[in-house]
Amino acid sequence: MGVVEYRIDRRSGVATYLQIVQQTKQALRLGLLEPGDQLPTAREVVEATAINPNTVLKAYRELEREGLVEARRGLGTFVRRSLGSAPAESPLRAELVDWAGRARAAGLDRDDVAALFTAVLDENFKGDKE
Amino acid sequence: MTDTAIQAAGLGRRYGRRKRDVLADCSFRLPKGRICALVGPNGAGKSTLLAIAAGLLKPTAGTVEVLGGPPTAARSRIAYVAQHKPLHPQLTVAATLRLGAELNPGRWEQSAAERIAYGTGGLEPKAKIRSLSGGQRTRVALALAFGKRPELLLLDEPMADLDPLARHELTGALMAEAVEHGTTIVMSSHVVAELEGSCDYLLLLQGGRMRLAGDTEELLAAHALLTGTGTDFAPHTVIERRASGRGHTALVRVADTTEESAAGTTGPARHREQPTLEELVLGHLRSHQAPAGDIDHTDHNDHTHQQETAA
Missing domain, CATH: 3.40.50.300 (P-loop containing nucleotide triphosphate hydrolases)
Structure with missing residues (x-):
């Protein structure tokens, strides 16, 4: 099994530790990581990405706080539970496909739809931790 | 130790x-x-x-x-x-x-x-x-x-x-x-x-002078980029201000980081953004008169004070 690699985008405006948190969650959603799997060690991450060690440790602490991983002393950090994903063929997806079609028919272009969708997301998930 | x-x-x-x-x-x-x-x-x-x-x-x-x-x-x-x-x-x-x-x-x-x-x-x-x-x-x-x-x-x-x-x-x-x-x-x-x-x-x-010293995250949290239509960014300390369209954008040291909302960072028609470390450094370098900052609360208040009065 290969090691999960983090891609750090310094220009994204998203805090580096959050990028690691988000990419780990994405790996959990996609099934790239499953319970029992080991996350790369802090040494491996900093060696590959040249980011600050404390940033990696902060990201791992955050994942631990959310109950997704656990640190085992002297061994490393391991996945505790998986993240549920919306199955590709769920009713929610079908509704969204339908909605996107209607948005397009109403004359909205891709950017308009994305902006609208993001605004609604922000409104509905306001205050939620990422 | x-x-x-x-x-x-x-x-x-x-x-x-x-x-x-x-x-x-x-x-x-x-x-x-x-x-x-x-x-x-x-x-x-x-x-x-x-x-x-x-x-x-x-x-x-x-x-x-x-x-x-x-x-x-x-x-x-x-x-x-x-x-x-x-x-x-x-x-x-x-x-x-x-x-x-x-x-x-x-x-x-x-x-x-x-x-x-x-x-x-x-x-x-x-x-x-x-x-x-x-x-x-x-x-x-x-x-x-x-x-x-x-x-x-x-x-x-x-x-x-x-x-x-x-x-x-x-x-x-x-x-x-x-x-x-x-x-x-x-x-x-x-x-x-x-x-x-x-x-x-x-x-x-x-x-030869220390303009900023501290934990990067704390320094970033203590500053903000505010854009507004006026030139008044009180109660915050303006480090650097530039015209932006009809308004101004200012790099400010936030008045009180523990009570951000109370301090009114979001005053009338103000847009607040977090500066990057590079923006923070450049802003301070461009403004020779920036009050010296020290986020590390050790005992050199005298020093900070001196630089502020000198500025």
Whole structure:
């Protein structure tokens, strides 16, 4: 099994530790990581990405706080539970496909739809931790 | 045991009869285990500060403690890589490392030195130093510094000669060293972006004065970029202000970080953004009159006050 690699985008405006948190969650959603799997060690991450060690440790602490991983002393950090994903063929997806079609028919272009969708997301998930 | 790597109070240095102090009234405390960026324009006093911390230069004013004592007492626990990287040109890389081993008895770790010298994109052991490029010499100098297994690593413009790939590899190696051994690293540069991702502590020098000192996240949280239609950004302290369309954008020191909303950062028609470290540094450098900032709440209020009244 290969090691999960983090891609750090310094220009994204998203805090580096959050990028690691988000990419780990994405790996959990996609099934790239499953319970029992080991996350790369802090040494491996900093060696590959040249980011600050404390940033990696902060990201791992955050994942631990959310109950997704656990640190085992002297061994490393391991996945505790998986993240549920919306199955590709769920009713929610079908509704969204339908909605996107209607948005397009109403004359909205891709950017308009994305902006609208993001605004609604922000409104509905306001205050939620990422 | 102390948790402080470097503590300076009112530190100053003047060379000969030159009128200007190269370093003046510098006070800061760098905790152990941090990766610190020492940033400032050319001639700001970065090299002087590093040489003082390394115990190679005496300050002409103020005091400095390194790893809990005077810098000279900590010499065996410090590695210092000077900008010009003095190496013996006629020696091979392998012989240079042997020399490092003999000069640092009891501390030397050959494997750590070899990882840097011969690792990914590394050098030929039999290559003579004089045949190496500037970037390759940097690699040898860093290998010597790593082999010494220091508690404090002082690097003067370490990345200046390196191509982007070598820079990434060697920064990664530095960070790996730090995570494994809790090494405190101070590296100087006049390019902030170069250090932005790897550092968690910032010392900003300008004209020999410490403009900013503190944890990068705390410094960023203490500042904001505000855009509004007016020119009044009270109650915040404006560091730098520029016209933006019909309004103004200002880099401000937030009045009270514990009560951001109460302090009215979002006043009428104001848009608030978080500056990047580079924006923060450039804003402070452009504004010579920025009140000196020190987010680290140690005992040098007097110093901060002096700089504020001087501004």
